Amino acid sequence: MKDKNIHRLLFENYANYKETSIKSKMISHNLLKSLIEKLPDNLFTVTELGKSVEQRSIFSIKVGSGKINILLWSQMHGNETTATMALFDIFNFLSADDSFNEFRKQIFSNLTLYFVPMLNPDGAEKHQRENAIGIDLNRDAISLTSPEAKVLKQLYEETQPDFGFNLHDQANKHTVGKSSNSAVISFLAPPFNYEREINPVREKTMQVISSITNALSEFIPGHIGKYNDGYEPRAFGDNFVKWGTSSVLIESGGWQDDAEKQFQRKLNFVAILTGLDSIATKSYEMHSIKEYQNIPENEKFFFDVLLKNLIYKKNDMSFKIDIGITLNEKLDITTNTFYYVSEIEEIGDLTGYAGYLEFDGNELFVEPGKASKNSYLFDNLLTDNQLLNIYNKGITNLKTDFIGPEFHYVKQPINYTTNPSFANELKIGKPANFGIRNAENKIHSVVVNGFVFNLQKRNGIVKNGIII
């Protein structure tokens, strides 16, 4: 097995190691515990490091016996789960017995790995960034107010790692430079001061990142970004570099049609193992910091939904506009599934921007979605035909008299409102509900809670409506 092919072999053979019990990016602490319990104890040493604010256990998993210590931690931001999924794939890979054995031997004999999957289990349970009392753990490296940050710092003191892997998810709106490519994965060699100087510790981080991006660019050319390198004196990564640990930041971003981030999970698997291999074999030393510096910085030229070339009429005037829409992901804690709340983010000329979903209006007319005149019963299921009739009138919101307090969103593809004088607005910050008409004044498409349904082609998916 030649080293230069390792990343390709990892990529191609990933399915053999994918932890099949993790099907969704919502990983419960119970699932995490059960998977940790199953790890073979002849290879892995599991330690309970401490407990979160709400008394959930935080674990470290040690493997290998090499001289180089590496600390890898995921999900310090509770809603950033991609790397946690990948770490369990990596545990499966490390405990397998197959043609990668030589690779594993190299890792185990040169490196001692300390993994902390899901540093913020309380945030994970609520799918929120912060811990149970609202502290952002990545702003707590110095004051160590939270038990979770204390646990990480303590492990750091005990292991004095040479390298660190700080594993996060970034907003899916990032693009690679000014291109319209989503930054599916971004890297950073964090600075250790405001001047962003480069010392040998940071230089090594840059070299490891170069070895990883060099490998990944084979699979996702043009989709790798560099994360913003502003110095954050309260963050762990920045301080680790200051304290002498070459700390790699990995940020998983967005990818077309992959809300569950399974492709990014696979990329993390390849990236982390490739990085570990480059450290174990010291092959990162062949990479220059120039390679790192040449990675385009993250920019933000992406929307979840981009409506282009529409005409908006107001006060007897016509305006040609594009509309950029964000779909904010929310967790429904009763079913542990996600729903979406749309928001108009930008209106005007959005030339140069891209969207995961794009609709080219080609001079069609856009108007705020209408509210129904009649009242509907909220819990009455509408048939497809009823919905089509409603959409055909440009209606996106149904009036209703009462909605129980237990409802936060609508499972059917329509919005409801209890306000008798409700009207949608084309305005930044408002939900995206529109009727789109053709030159004959017939409804061509509707946008319901940011999702487009084309009545000509009868296609489009409205995942859920909202209650306004």
Ligand SMILES: [Zn+2]
């Ligand atoms: Zn994060």
